Amino acid sequence: MKGKIQTVLGPIEPAELGRTLMHEHVLCDIRPPSTRADNDLGPEITLENVWQLNYGRGIKRAGRKYMLDLEDIAAREVAMMKHDGGEAIVELTCGGLSPDPEGLRRIARGTGVHLVMGCGYYVNDYQDAKNHGRAVDDFAREMIGQIRHGAWGTDVRAGMIGEIGCSAPWTDTEKRVMRAALLAAAETGAAINVHPGRDPDQPQEVADFVRAAGHPTERIVISHIDRTIFDEPRLLRLAESDVTIEFDLFGQEASYYGLSDIDMPNDATRLKLIRALIDQGHLDRVVISHDICYRTRLASFGGHGYGHIFRNVVPMMLKRGYSEDEIDAILVRNPRRLLTFA
Numbered sequence: 001m002k003g004k005i006q007t008v009l010g011p012i013e014p015a016e017l018g019r020t021l022m023h024e025h026v027l028c029d030i031r032p033p034s035t036r037a038d039n040d041l042g043p044e045i046t047l048e049n050v051w052q053l054n055y056g057r058g059i060k061r062a063g064r065k066y067m068l069d070l071e072d073i074a075a076r077e078v079a080m081m082k083h084d085g086g087e088a089i090v091e092l093t094c095g096g097l098s099p100d101p102e103g104l105r106r107i108a109r110g111t112g113v114h115l116v117m118g119c120g121y122y123v124n125d126y127q128d129a130k131n132h133g134r135a136v137d138d139f140a141r142e143m144i145g146q147i148r149h150g151a152w153g154t155d156v157r158a159g160m161i162g163e164i165g166c167s168a169p170w171t172d173t174e175k176r177v178m179r180a181a182l183l184a185a186a187e188t189g190a191a192i193n194v195h196p197g198r199d200p201d202q203p204q205e206v207a208d209f210v211r212a213a214g215h216p217t218e219r220i221v222i223s224h225i226d227r228t229i230f231d232e233p234r235l236l237r238l239a240e241s242d243v244t245i246e247f248d249l250f251g252q253e254a255s256y257y258g259l260s261d262i263d264m265p266n267d268a269t270r271l272k273l274i275r276a277l278i279d280q281g282h283l284d285r286v287v288i289s290h291d292i293c294y295r296t297r298l299a300s301f302g303g304h305g306y307g308h309i310f311r312n313v314v315p316m317m318l319k320r321g322y323s324e325d326e327i328d329a330i331l332v333r334n335p336r337r338l339l340t341f342a
């Protein structure tokens with residue numbers, strides 16, 4: 001695979017990739033595992049409740065919100081992104097989140113959008129009980145197989161490793177999965193996407209762990225920076241470790257964030273933080289996305305959809321002084337470099 005990008009439809013030349021969202025979920029189930037047996041999925045999503053469901057407070061049962069399992073709607077949403085100017089999506093639904101490789105393949109065929117699939121495992125609490133007894137080599141063999149032969153019982157091959165789930169504090173199982181991801185990356189040349197724990201120092205802990213293992217940090221993307229790091233010194237220190245910084249919650253414009261006690265930045269603040277990274281020479285270390293994993297963020301249910309960055313954020317970048325070249329680096333060159341097998 002060296003020198004190629006691997007989509008769910010097979011390898012492509014890096015030049016074919018185009019404008020890329022580096023972290024999305026198209027077919028996914030992110031219901032907390034403890035609620036999966038619940039037959040009551042909560043209310044149907046309506047105009048009246050969609051804002052409150054998306055906000056994430058006060059509605060006790062909201063299982064449906066967490067399920068991206070409607071393939072027709074998923075295909076339509078991906079097609080809408082293409083209309084808005086997007087050409088590729090990295091789909092990081094990995095073990096624990098109900099990945100559907102065949103579904104992704106059908107959507108890629110139907111829309112003409114390049115879909116690059118992830119592999120490996122999400123955070124501790126989403127993992128199958130048997131994973132807690134598995135060794136590093138066993139996880140590594142599985143990920144190498146997912147890249148070379150196919151994932152989750154199919155022949156659809158992964159083109160990136162991740163999102164590899166980490167909690168704060170980092171659990172033993174998660175550290176074994178991360179070590180395995182580094183072995184699989186060294187063996188295959190794939191890049192790794194990391195979901196860090198909800199602690200401002202966890203991204204750096206992961207970067208230091210990768211470096212101590214002797215793996216090139218340039219092949220690591222750290223997700224969800226928007227809900228993890230809020231100060232420039234920490235952000236710049238992380239970028240100086242040569243990992244790629246991923247602001248992937250574009251479109252989440254409410255400062256309230258139910259999963260931890262933080263003030264979520266809005267898109268304008270995200271662009272200010274990215275500007276600070278660029279001004280310090282880190283243009284090559286930034287990628288962006290929406291990390292859509294709720295129905296309520298899809299256009300079909302009243303949300304912004306996968307096209308938001310192309311439709312709304314790029315014009316805002318231009319208005320705020322980003323150059324065409326900088327936008328090209330963030331949306332095309334950096335994704336292309338990372339997804340090209342080393």
Ligand SMILES: [Zn+2]
Binds near residue numbers: 024092163
């Ligand atoms: Zn994700």
